[in-house]
Amino acid sequence: MHSPSLYSQIMVRFTVLASGSKGNSTVISGARTSILVDCGLSCRELFRRMKLAGEEPKSLAAIVITHEHSDHVNGVAVTARKLGIPVFFTEATHRAWMRWLTPRKQMTYAQWLELCRKQAAERQAEADAATDEGEPDESDLLAETSSESAEAQAESEPAKSKDPTWLPAVEYFQAGQPFEIGDIAISPFTVPHDAADPVGFVFRAEGVRMGYATDLGYIPPNVKAQLQGVDLLLLESNHDLEMLRDGPYPWAVKQRVLSRVGHLSNEAAAEFLENGYDGQAAYVILAHLSENNNLPELARVTAEHALNGRASLLANHLLLAEQHVSLPGIYF
Numbered sequence: 047m048h049s050p051s052l053y054s055q056i057m058v059r060f061t062v063l064a065s066g067s068k069g070n071s072t073v074i075s076g077a078r079t080s081i082l083v084d085c086g087l088s089c090r091e092l093f094r095r096m097k098l099a100g101e102e103p104k105s106l107a108a109i110v111i112t113h114e115h116s117d118h119v120n121g122v123a124v125t126a127r128k129l130g131i132p133v134f135f136t137e138a139t140h141r142a143w144m145r146w147l148t149p150r151k152q153m154t155y156a157q158w159l160e161l162c163r164k165q166a167a168e169r170q171a172e173a174d175a176a177t178d179e180g181e182p183d184e185s186d187l188l189a190e191t192s193s194e195s196a197e198a199q200a201e202s203e204p205a206k207s208k209d210p211t212w213l214p215a216v217e218y219f220q221a222g223q224p225f226e227i228g229d230i231a232i233s234p235f236t237v238p239h240d241a242a243d244p245v246g247f248v249f250r251a252e253g254v255r256m257g258y259a260t261d262l263g264y265i266p267p268n269v270k271a272q273l274q275g276v277d278l279l280l281l282e283s284n285h286d287l288e289m290l291r292d293g294p295y296p297w298a299v300k301q302r303v304l305s306r307v308g309h310l311s312n313e314a315a316a317e318f319l320e321n322g323y324d325g326q327a328a329y330v331i332l333a334h335l336s337e338n339n340n341l342p343e344l345a346r347v348t349a350e351h352a353l354n355g356r357a358s359l360l361a362n363h364l365l366l367a368e369q370h371v372s373l374p375g376i377y378f
């Protein structure tokens with residue numbers, strides 16, 4: 047437990063609420079601002095975990111999205127609406143997310159003509175039926191009027207009641223162009239992953255730098271450069287290569303995960319920790335562990351071996367983010 051005087055000096059918090067293919071969400075707080083990174087849990091579960099972790103949902107200033115895969119955006123619309131806060135995307139990610147929510151019905155011109163003919167025939171049949179039955183009685187009239195007024199009411203309401211993509215506010219950022227939300231500075235960078243425009247982030251609050259890189263097939267030079275000089279490193283350690291190869295996934299899915307735009311293996315994360323990383327972070331958090339193709343202890347041992355004795359009281363404290371429970375908040 048922190049003493050009250052010490053507690054009042056703590057200004058930066060990093061709380062992983064969930065990590066993995068069933069949902070990702072992290073709260074990052076500076077002295078004045080709290081933001082949510084990804085919103086892959088349902089709104090209800092998100093709020094439940096936030097409260098358990100001592101975080102107040104109403105204090106969130108914004109949601110920042112890495113990419114449009116459902117484990118990162120599942121609860122975003124409901125949560126943003128409930129809290130009335132903006133969602134930060136890249137434009138391509140926002141478009142991909144909207145497309146995902148509103149699947150387009152594709153048809154040929156001939157199919158469209160056929161549809162028009164069918165609808166015209168249906169209207170004609172209804173009109174014929176109405177004349178056959180004579181004048182509608184009073185209750186029918188009443189029902190019609192009330193349903194019409196309900197429709198009119200729905201139309202006069204904001205588009206949010208109908209449009210699943212409606213958000214209180216949308217803000218665009220671009221990879222490579224740092225921006226700020228309150229007192230949190232955010233540097234988004236491109237990561238190689240099979241999404242429209244996926245990014246990782248370096249967050250900076252009160253001089254504390256926090257790197258966030260999951261959902262990437264490998265670590266290219268730009269990502270390597272971004273992840274230097276961080277005080278906290280959250281890095282994907284998705285699968286054990288042998289477990290994936292021998293595991294239950296169909297061949298095509300294995301190929302996807304293993305590809306240059308798939309997910310980072312324990313081995314690739316270890317290669318970075320051993321040879322690509324400056325060893326300066328106080329905390330290293332392994333994240334987005336597969337429940338089918340990994341074991342927490344395998345990921346931990348592989349990373350520990352790579353850190354090769356560099357763990358100390360001050361540096362490289364190794365943690366594993368989990369799918370079903372939050373990690374206790376990390377305080378700076």
Ligand SMILES: [Zn+2]
Pocket residue numbers: 066067070115117118261334
């Ligand atoms: Zn993911």
Ligand SMILES: [Zn+2]
Pocket residue numbers: 113115239241261
């Ligand atoms: Zn993804």
